[in-house]
Amino acid sequence: MTADPKRPRSLSLNPAERTMVREAAAAVGKENSEYILDLVAADDPERHPVVLTPDEQLELRDGLRELLRTVRERLGEGGPDAAAALRPPARGR
Numbered sequence: 757m758t759a760d761p762k763r764p765r766s767l768s769l770n771p772a773e774r775t776m777v778r779e780a781a782a783a784v785g786k787e788n789s790e791y792i793l794d795l796v797a798a799d800d801p802e803r804h805p806v807v808l809t810p811d812e813q814l815e816l817r818d819g820l821r822e823l824l825r826t827v828r829e830r831l832g833e834g835g836p837d838a839a840a841a842l843r844p845p846a847r848g849r
Contacts, residue, residue, distance in 0.1 A: 767792065 781791035808816065
């Protein structure tokens with residue numbers, strides 16, 4: 757079995773964030789990409805509580821699938837434009 761070839765990945769950062777990453781990587785003698793990959797590999801949900809648990813990830817996935825189904829149902833074949841399809845139904849009518 758051969759190893760997966762390296763593929764480029766992009767990361768969007770504002771100028772201040774780029775500077776922060778560049779300086780932090782230089783401080784530990786690493787290239788920017790190596791520094792970021794090491795951070796990802798060592799991420800700890802206890803330190804970063806915004807990380808979703810496996811159950812939360814499944815809940816989010818299921819919610820997105822339901823949203824996609826609803827949008828497809830409302831758009832239909834030759835139906836209204838996307839903005840109208842996504843507008844909530846009127847209440848009390």
